[in-house]
Amino acid sequence: MLESIAMINGDFVDVNDPVVTMEDRGYQFGDGVYEVTHVYNGRCFALQWHIDRLFRSLRELAIPGIYTPEEIVEFHQALLDKSGFKEGGIYLQITRGTAPRTHHFPEQVVPCLTMTMRPGDRTQGELMRDKGAKIITVPDIRWLRCDIKSLNLLGNVLGKQKAKEAGAYEAVQVRDNGTVTEGTSSNFYLVKDDVLWTHPTNNLILNGVTRRILMEKIAPSLGLHVVEKTFTMDFVKKTDEAFLTSTSMEIMPVVSIDREAVGDGTPGQVTRKIQAAYQALIQEECYR
Amino acid sequence: MLESIAMINGDFVDVNDPVVTMEDRGYQFGDGVYEVTHVYNGRCFALQWHIDRLFRSLRELAIPGIYTPEEIVEFHQALLDKSGFKEGGIYLQITRGTAPRTHHFPEQVVPCLTMTMRPGDRTQGELMRDKGAKIITVPDIRWLRCDIKSLNLLGNVLGKQKAKEAGAYEAVQVRDNGTVTEGTSSNFYLVKDDVLWTHPTNNLILNGVTRRILMEKIAPSLGLHVVEKTFTMDFVKKTDEAFLTSTSMEIMPVVSIDREAVGDGTPGQVTRKIQAAYQALIQEECYR
Numbered sequence: 359m360l361e362s363i364a365m366i367n368g369d370f371v372d373v374n375d376p377v378v379t380m381e382d383r384g385y386q387f388g389d390g391v392y393e394v395t396h397v398y399n400g401r402c403f404a405l406q407w408h409i410d411r412l413f414r415s416l417r418e419l420a421i422p423g424i425y426t427p428e429e430i431v432e433f434h435q436a437l438l439d440k441s442g443f444k445e446g447g448i449y450l451q452i453t454r455g456t457a458p459r460t461h462h463f464p465e466q467v468v469p470c471l472t473m474t475m476r477p478g479d480r481t482q483g484e485l486m487r488d489k490g491a492k493i494i495t496v497p498d499i500r501w502l503r504c505d506i507k508s509l510n511l512l513g514n515v516l517g518k519q520k521a522k523e524a525g526a527y528e529a530v531q532v533r534d535n536g537t538v539t540e541g542t543s544s545n546f547y548l549v550k551d552d553v554l555w556t557h558p559t560n561n562l563i564l565n566g567v568t569r570r571i572l573m574e575k576i577a578p579s580l581g582l583h584v585v586e587k588t589f590t591m592d593f594v595k596k597t598d599e600a601f602l603t604s605t606s607m608e609i610m611p612v613v614s615i616d617r618e619a620v621g622d623g624t625p626g627q628v629t630r631k632i633q634a635a636y637q638a639l640i641q642e643e644c645y646r
Numbered sequence: 647m648l649e650s651i652a653m654i655n656g657d658f659v660d661v662n663d664p665v666v667t668m669e670d671r672g673y674q675f676g677d678g679v680y681e682v683t684h685v686y687n688g689r690c691f692a693l694q695w696h697i698d699r700l701f702r703s704l705r706e707l708a709i710p711g712i713y714t715p716e717e718i719v720e721f722h723q724a725l726l727d728k729s730g731f732k733e734g735g736i737y738l739q740i741t742r743g744t745a746p747r748t749h750h751f752p753e754q755v756v757p758c759l760t761m762t763m764r765p766g767d768r769t770q771g772e773l774m775r776d777k778g779a780k781i782i783t784v785p786d787i788r789w790l791r792c793d794i795k796s797l798n799l800l801g802n803v804l805g806k807q808k809a810k811e812a813g814a815y816e817a818v819q820v821r822d823n824g825t826v827t828e829g830t831s832s833n834f835y836l837v838k839d840d841v842l843w844t845h846p847t848n849n850l851i852l853n854g855v856t857r858r859i860l861m862e863k864i865a866p867s868l869g870l871h872v873v874e875k876t877f878t879m880d881f882v883k884k885t886d887e888a889f890l891t892s893t894s895m896e897i898m899p900v901v902s903i904d905r906e907a908v909g910d911g912t913p914g915q916v917t918r919k920i921q922a923a924y925q926a927l928i929q930e931e932c933y934r
């Protein structure tokens with residue numbers, strides 16, 4: 359496999375080089391935010407939506423935005439140009455920067471931007487999107503600001519690890535009160551009686567870029583009725599279809615949850631329509 | 647101020663040198679654990695208790711322990727010897743290590759140990775411990791595994807920042823259901839009718855080393871009755887005394903909460919006895 363191309367504060371470095379200081383607050387507190395953008399045909403998909411969310415996350419944590427959105431776009435293009443990779447993902451994170459360790463924000467601190475572009479083809483993803491994914495449920499143990507795309511990801515890491523150990527593709531998280539929130543790295547949806555259900559955007563889920571594209575572009579274009587309300591596993595068990603969305607998963611059908619089939623155990627027809635509409639948007643933005 | 651002395655995987659480095667890779671999971675997920683040990687008179691206080699907790703945290707996150715407890719002790723001594731510092735704090739963290747970014751645990755990964763020794767005198771702390779601290783309350787927005795001393799500290803960071811902005815010393819956190827858990831970097835206690843109250847050790851608080859010393863050594867020696875039960879702010883408002891404990895705060899009297907005086911607004915008599923007992927333990931371990 360090809361190595362990732364990496365950048366720190368706009369300068370190219372080897373991804374395996376030591377470039378971060380040990381008192382970077384990203385390293386000691388997870389005090390930072392990130393984005394992952396998908397590259398198709400040598401172009402970034404939905405980059406502006408990612409950048410908008412990046413700056414929201416920075417504002418929520420009061421991390422100074424020391425780069426303009428235009429510079430962030432340029433860094434993405436520089437990684438694409440340098441790597442020559444046509445398919446893959448660009449990872450970006452900004453931490454509050456390096457200062458002697460204190461819990462509160464340091465007085466003087468300069469944020470640190472690191473980025474990688476990792477090559478990857480879509481073959482594996484396409485296979486999975488075709489046949490659908492088996493998932494499990496796990497308790498949602500995360501903090502109460504999941505709307506910030508922060509580096510405090512241990513809850514997600516432990517949930518995804520449980521999925522892996524169960525031979526499942528993803529773990530969908532369930533709060534103490536029974537509310538089903540989202541996957542460890544994806545949003546979660548049901549289709550029941552031709553209505554699309556998903557958790558409302560609040561502090562308990564991340565408002566995914568793919569989720570926003572689905573809500574704001576695809577659902578209206580398909581004339582799909584959307585309900586953003588909380589629901590429990592009892593409701594999930596009666597659903598006709600289920601699927602996940604994320605930048606890297608795209609639109610991923612769910613065919614079983616905790617070893618019980620969803621619907622007839624194959625990807626649903628509404629899910630298929632949404633997949634097709636998403637592919638059309640990728641074609642339009644990245645292949646024309 | 648003197649610079650901190652730093653180590654990575656047992657080798658001395660400059661604390662400001664870039665020594666960490668950007669794909670260290672500590673940097674991208676907060677996937678690691680830490681400890682802070684107080685140094686008095688050139689000796690580490692309660693080091694074995696910290697090391698025991700360190701290995702528990704590692705086990706809970708399934709991070710392989712690639713150093714023995716004896717090696718961890720040696721690294722602390724090496725930092726003391728090299729620095730010549732007599733007073734201060736030794737910070738230690740272990741992350742899962744560096745691997746191409748995936749949420750689940752990577753197959754092959756070598757944990758990374760970083761340590762710093764920061765010099766510091768106790769003058770400021772002594773003044774505060776003498777007059778007592780003003781604190782505020784904030785919502786507890788942290789994840790549900792606060793028993794692990796992990797690097798996912800954004801909830802604590804945001805709470806401490808609120809305290810700082812309010813001119814307060816610490817913020818004590820209150821769960822959605824009204825339960826008062828602990829400070830952002832300390833445990834929290836009440837004394838009411840000569841009984842010591844504190845939150846039970848479960849997934850919602852960190853079992854502090856100072857807390858353990860208080861529960862297992864000081865309270866029995868003072869004949870103090872201890873109740874480990876949850877309580878709400880209504881109960882806090884009727885307390886006679888309140889205080890915080892942590893490795894760096896030691897035993898810190900609380901004289902006001904959200905601008906309302908605790909008791910008569912001065913450190914309480916039971917708190918003073920606990921302070922004296924704690925100083926005696928430090929004397930015994932580090933000055934004899």
